[in-house]
Amino acid sequence: xxxxxxxxSSYTLLLLGSFLSLTFGLGLLRFPDFYSRTHAAGVADxxxxxxxxxxxxxxxxxxxxTIKLFLIxxxxxxxxxxxxxxxxxxxxxxxxxxxxxxxxxxx
Amino acid sequence: MSSxxxxxxxxxxxxxxxxxxxxxxxxxxxxxxIIGLNIFQTSVFLLYISMGKxxxxxxxxLIEADVSYSNPLPHVLILTAIVVGVATTAVAMALxxxxxxxxxxxxxxxxxxxxxSL
Amino acid sequence: xxxxxxxxxxxxxVVVAIAVVKQRDLFASVIxxxxxxxxxxxxxxxxxxxxxxFTEAAVGAGISSILILSTLALTSRNEKPSxxxxxLPLMVVLVTGATLVFGTLDMPAxxxxxxxxxxxxxxxxxxxxxxxxxMPNIVTSVLASYRGYDTMxxxxxxxxxxxxxxxxxxxxxxxxxxxxxxxxxKHHPILxxxxxxxxxxxxxxxxxxxxxxxxxxxxxxxxxxxxxxxxILYAMIIGIDEIRKTFTPKYLHWLSVTGVxxxxxVGIVTLLLGGEFLNYNVLAEEKLxxxxxxxxxxxxxxxxxxxxxxxxxxxxxxxxxxxx
Numbered sequence: 001x002x003x004x005x006x007x008x009s010s011y012t013l014l015l016l017g018s019f020l021s022l023t024f025g026l027g028l029l030r031f032p033d034f035y036s037r038t039h040a041a042g043v044a045d046x047x048x049x050x051x052x053x054x055x056x057x058x059x060x061x062x063x064x065x066t067i068k069l070f071l072i073x074x075x076x077x078x079x080x081x082x083x084x085x086x087x088x089x090x091x092x093x094x095x096x097x098x099x100x101x102x103x104x105x106x107x
Numbered sequence: 108m109s110s111x112x113x114x115x116x117x118x119x120x121x122x123x124x125x126x127x128x129x130x131x132x133x134x135x136x137x138x139x140x141i142i143g144l145n146i147f148q149t150s151v152f153l154l155y156i157s158m159g160k161x162x163x164x165x166x167x168x169l170i171e172a173d174v175s176y177s178n179p180l181p182h183v184l185i186l187t188a189i190v191v192g193v194a195t196t197a198v199a200m201a202l203x204x205x206x207x208x209x210x211x212x213x214x215x216x217x218x219x220x221x222x223x224s225l
Numbered sequence: 226x227x228x229x230x231x232x233x234x235x236x237x238x239v240v241v242a243i244a245v246v247k248q249r250d251l252f253a254s255v256i257x258x259x260x261x262x263x264x265x266x267x268x269x270x271x272x273x274x275x276x277x278x279f280t281e282a283a284v285g286a287g288i289s290s291i292l293i294l295s296t297l298a299l300t301s302r303n304e305k306p307s308x309x310x311x312x313l314p315l316m317v318v319l320v321t322g323a324t325l326v327f328g329t330l331d332m333p334a335x336x337x338x339x340x341x342x343x344x345x346x347x348x349x350x351x352x353x354x355x356x357x358x359x360m361p362n363i364v365t366s367v368l369a370s371y372r373g374y375d376t377m378x379x380x381x382x383x384x385x386x387x388x389x390x391x392x393x394x395x396x397x398x399x400x401x402x403x404x405x406x407x408x409x410x411k412h413h414p415i416l417x418x419x420x421x422x423x424x425x426x427x428x429x430x431x432x433x434x435x436x437x438x439x440x441x442x443x444x445x446x447x448x449x450x451x452x453x454x455x456x457i458l459y460a461m462i463i464g465i466d467e468i469r470k471t472f473t474p475k476y477l478h479w480l481s482v483t484g485v486x487x488x489x490x491v492g493i494v495t496l497l498l499g500g501e502f503l504n505y506n507v508l509a510e511e512k513l514x515x516x517x518x519x520x521x522x523x524x525x526x527x528x529x530x531x532x533x534x535x536x537x538x539x540x541x542x543x544x545x546x547x548x549x
Contacts, residue, residue, distance in 0.1 A: 082419045113334030119235050125322040126242040133314035136304035142258050149265050156274045162336035166275045167363040177273040178347045179363040185277050187379045193284050194386030197538050200296040201393040207300045
């Protein structure tokens, strides 16, 4: 009974993470300018990775693999938002997409 | 002779190899050619490693259970090949930097024109 | 199920390769090439080649992309469309591809356990390596002990590449006192703090990979590349002149030579102790202890040379003068 509950909650978490990843892909293609695309990437980096890794760690139980998965998650949480921030900050400082102030695809 | 379903993996790797080869011979920019060469190299590694896989096997690290292991020999050869590939890319990039300083351009057509007009 | 994952990853690879052909922007081509490397690392994992996946992810998506990006910073970013027709290259590519496909028709089926490639040397490696070398990772034991000559040649190749790049780029570099004019990223507080937290962890992980290569995926090459990646991150954020205070050119040159000399030195010591060149059995009283010592020392040599050479490559590229 308990194992079934763990299994189904892990499936739910994995499905939610995949749905977030799908919306990230959709946003990458359809958002009009650079900064909204960077926002979509930020969502995928943080919540989608966390949901998928939580789902995987529920399936693997209490052993070394779970600890390694959580270490990977912490490392991802450090590096991915930093890189999206650096991209957006550098683009802002060089005036990318701000000067023309339009909502068309900033080239 | 094996059927399509046994061999389609090799054919996809050959398609990737030919894409890299096409970039090397058709595009004029020198940096693009080196990127194509790297794509070619990586596809060759994929082909080589896929020949060593054993179905139902696991990675060649000995464990207590009684399983069959994939062939470790292609892994060793490809490890060497990957690092030699990056060494070749580094020397090629240094040559491209010197060509840029000497000719002012890295397009193959313009370099040939400058050489022909000497 | 595994086949579905394979097919999806291969489909991604094909799309990325075709996108690289069609791109005009070189910066985008380099990033696509990094994606290609990472996808092929994922395929390597599904083909049971974990050591190779480790190396491909670190080298292909890491060092190769950085070197090509450093070159792009010194040359132009866009490529001009080629003027000659694409008919002849397309014909050559199609003929070569058709010949290769014709050559694969005689090959055994994919993942066939009875294929001839698994019949000769590989069973001996798999069955006897634990008694003869004594470590669980068969790839490390083959790389460092059974095929030690090839790895020695590879270390010399890496060293030679470092020397060649130094020869090519040393006449166009900045002078020593101009290095502080190169830009750095110290003014970004977020980048600075995250780097200060992460760089020691990266270096510690590289040490773990170096010495744990006997029991899991890892070894000298991967550890050397991860070390170099940590130092390159430091150089990009804190500045080239700061890292040159520690890693002066002379120190880096001596460091890369040390790795090669360590490797060949182990071989000469085994010669002097009575065995053949690079026969680790004579290094200690017990055969297995001798093998452990031999593999430890040669992997250390490989790691030192790869670290020093990769770092020296990156620093050579970043010190090139922008003005002609």
